[in-house]
Amino acid sequence: MWNYEKRLQFPVKITKTCPKTAQLIISQYGGPDGELSASMRYLAQRYSMPVKKVGGLLTDIGTEEINHMEIICAMVYQLTKNLTPEQAKTAGFDAYYIDHTAGLWPQAAAGVPFNACEFQSKGDAMADLFEDLAAEQKARTVYENLLRMIDDSEVRAPLKFLRAREIVHFQRFGEAVEMTKEKLDSKNFYYFNPEFDKEMFKKNL
Amino acid sequence: MSNQDYCRCGGETLAMASFPLQKWCEPYQWNTALANGTVFPCLNMEFYLSEKFPCPVCDNPNASEQEKKLYEISVVSFAINDLTLYLDTHPKCENGLKHFKELMKIRTELLNDYAKKFNPLTQFSMQTGTPDTEIYGWAEGPIPWEGGHV
Numbered sequence: 001m002w003n004y005e006k007r008l009q010f011p012v013k014i015t016k017t018c019p020k021t022a023q024l025i026i027s028q029y030g031g032p033d034g035e036l037s038a039s040m041r042y043l044a045q046r047y048s049m050p051v052k053k054v055g056g057l058l059t060d061i062g063t064e065e066i067n068h069m070e071i072i073c074a075m076v077y078q079l080t081k082n083l084t085p086e087q088a089k090t091a092g093f094d095a096y097y098i099d100h101t102a103g104l105w106p107q108a109a110a111g112v113p114f115n116a117c118e119f120q121s122k123g124d125a126m127a128d129l130f131e132d133l134a135a136e137q138k139a140r141t142v143y144e145n146l147l148r149m150i151d152d153s154e155v156r157a158p159l160k161f162l163r164a165r166e167i168v169h170f171q172r173f174g175e176a177v178e179m180t181k182e183k184l185d186s187k188n189f190y191y192f193n194p195e196f197d198k199e200m201f202k203k204n205l
Numbered sequence: 206m207s208n209q210d211y212c213r214c215g216g217e218t219l220a221m222a223s224f225p226l227q228k229w230c231e232p233y234q235w236n237t238a239l240a241n242g243t244v245f246p247c248l249n250m251e252f253y254l255s256e257k258f259p260c261p262v263c264d265n266p267n268a269s270e271q272e273k274k275l276y277e278i279s280v281v282s283f284a285i286n287d288l289t290l291y292l293d294t295h296p297k298c299e300n301g302l303k304h305f306k307e308l309m310k311i312r313t314e315l316l317n318d319y320a321k322k323f324n325p326l327t328q329f330s331m332q333t334g335t336p337d338t339e340i341y342g343w344a345e346g347p348i349p350w351e352g353g354h355v
Contacts, residue, residue: 006326006349007275009283010239011261013352057293064286074350130222147254157258164242167250168287174224175294181221189221 002063009067010161014078014154019093021150022079023109026096028072028146028162030106030114033138035072039065041119041135045128050194050201051183054125054176058132061169068165071158073104079155124193125180132173140166227291229300235284235308236260244287271323278319278326281312 042062106114320334324346
């Protein structure tokens with residue numbers, strides 16, 4: 001169950017229209033390492049996690065990623081809400097404008113639509129947690145690439161915040177790996193899949 | 206000697222990564238935590254191209270009362286968000302739990318106060334903050350993504 005709270009996790013107040021910046025940032029909405037992909041990844045993987053506390057962590061981080069998606073969408077929206085037809089034509093936003101006007105639609109910076117193939121839910125705790133660790137690293141890279149390209153400090157402040165969260169989440173997923181290892185045989189972590197070979201997992205506890 | 210025992214001859218298990226568990230470190234002031242993206246100084250690993258940004262409310266003499274109050278809620282709520290993830294992997298940490306409980310109390314009061322003075326941010330704060338209200342105020346107040354009341 002989710003409840004809505006009428007505010008952003010980090011404040012976004014962008015006063016200068018810039019469709020070019022919007023076109024870059026939109027990747028963190030619908031791109032391969034974006035926040036939509038992040039939230040769906042964790043919220044999909046949690047159901048079959050063998051360690052209850054790890055399922056809880058995936059729920060909490062997945063929930064925070066939804067907040068981040070809202071921050072990114074608010075940024076794209078504020079960067080384009082006063083868009084003039086002339087700006088749409090010249091500022092590298094023309095192709096997007098033709099299909100979506102100034103509406104929000106999840107796509108990558110290069111125009112590739114959001115795709116569930118950007119994330120995995122493998123039904124194997126170790127495979128999934130290492131995917132999550134990699135995902136946090138890739139998202140950090142994207143935020144750093146954005147920070148190199150964008151000058152407007154009203155845009156940079158939330159980007160800096162979002163980058164910092166990737167590092168915290170990486171640390172927590174590392175701790176989740178350790179919590180999962182504790183429940184497995186340290187001589188061979190791969191003897192069975194704790195999410196599927198449940199009888200083996202129970203015997204092991 | 207089993208194959209696995211043989212493989213452990215160096216002491217470390219092969220083909221598996223190890224991660225250091227975070228030890229408790231004294232958190233930032235909650236206001237600083239929101240700006241840094243974490244309550245823990247030990248997890249604040251800055252990027253060389255990111256600068257410090259002024260607080261949108263505290264450093265702005267034109268900020269309205271409503272903006273200040275909303276920012277206060279964001280500061281306290283973010284500290285709770287970050288502590289939540291810490292407590293997910295450190296559920297018995299006394300320091301973490303103590304801060305979490307204190308912050309939850311402050312957050313409830315701030316949400317009630319905001320509902321009374323301006324508009325409810327959650328349906329729950331409509332119940333706890335303005336129980337005698339005669340209008341259903343859920344649709345009132347600024348829309349979060351408009352940036353009107355950061």
